Every structure is written in C-alpha cells, then in structure tokens.
Amino acid sequence: MKLILLGAPGAGKGTQAEILSKKWGIPTISTGNILRAAMKNGTPVGLKAKEYVESGKLVPDDVIIGIVKERLAEPDCANGYILDGMPRTIPQAEALEQNGIDIDAAVSIEIEDEVIEKRMTGRRTCLNCGATYHVESKPPKVEGVCDLCGEKLTIRKDDSAETVRDRLAVYHKETEPLKDFYQARGKLILVDNQPTVELTTEKLLEALK
Secondary structure: OEEEEEOOOOOOHHHHHHHHHHHHOOOEEEHHHHHHHHHHOOOHHHHHHHHHHHOOOOOOHHHHHHHHHHHHOOHHHOOOEEEEOOOOOHHHHHHHHHOOOOOOEEEEEEOOHHHHHHHHHOEEEEOOOOOEEEOOOEOOOEOOEOOOOOOEEEOOHHHOHHHHHHHHHHHHHHHOOHHHHHHHOOOEEEEEOOOOHHHHHHHHHHHHO
C-alpha cells in the first residue's frame, strides 16, 4: 500500500500515519521529521530548510523531493509506505510522478480551521528527543516536562496562533488543490475528522477497503 495523507496542518495526518504504519508494517515518511532531523543535525539542507520553516514559509520543492526520493529508495519502503506532509503543492505532486513515485490512494482528512487552531496551539514539543504532547488530548505526566527524557517542553514557533493561521492560509491556497489533482486520477478518498483518533482511524480503514 502506497498512500499519501492529505489535510490541513494539524488535521492528525501524523497520528493516523503512525497507526497505519504499525498496522500494515510499512514506514511513514514524514517530511516534517526528515526536515527536523536535518535541521537538528545542522546539515546544509537542514540549515536551508530552517530559514523557511522559522518564517512560516514552505521549504522549496527541490530540497524536499531530493530528501523524499532518497528515503523511498531504502529497503524498508519496498512493500509500501505512507507519505505524510508531501506533496504539498501540485508541482510537487507532478515532480513525484516524474520521478516514478506512484501511489495507490490519496486520503484527505477533512476538518474545520477552528478545530485545527485549538488543536495546534495546545501542542508541546521536546526539543531534546522530539516527543510531542498536547495540553488537552495528550498531556505529559508532569506539566511542561517530557515523559521520555525529562527535558523541558516548549511551544514550537510553528504552533503559535499567528503561525497556525498563516499555515492554514497557505494550505488552502497551495495544498488543497491537490484534492482535485488526485480526484482527476481517481485516487482521492475523503475522510471526515471524528471526535477521537480511534474513530478517525476506523473511518480511514473503512474508506480504504
């Protein structure tokens, strides 16, 4: 199964990708994680990406496509993979096709902007180990402290209310048109966001049958 998960930032793509990845035994390729690793390690690509991310802009296509293509060539992707956060634009989707990267379905998690805003501004991240929490849905055992490594939790700049609104505007303008792109190829599946993660997973699996 080769899947793309679509949806606004904060729609829960990462969470669903993780669940499906365990269920099917295929890797989740999260461009966010690949980029964060590159930024943390201070690689040339990472430093370049950091400038864009910190100003709330999208990382350029050539940087992302290169990273993704390298990752998909690894042996654990032989039986399928889940792309989370890529493609973000129609040119990226076209570039994936031109690079011979084909998918079985593009699943879009449908959710209102207001829900997203509440969800994302409550996120907390451990800069040391990368673990993520949420003040309401997934709080750490001790407020402000990572369960895994005991380091202090922070609000990432891209989870601030202003950045969230900017990112949603970018999503509607640049990423949402991908629904039509994959619809035209007969590969689009729409799944409405549910009150719980488990129910959303259930709907997703039903839709993919």
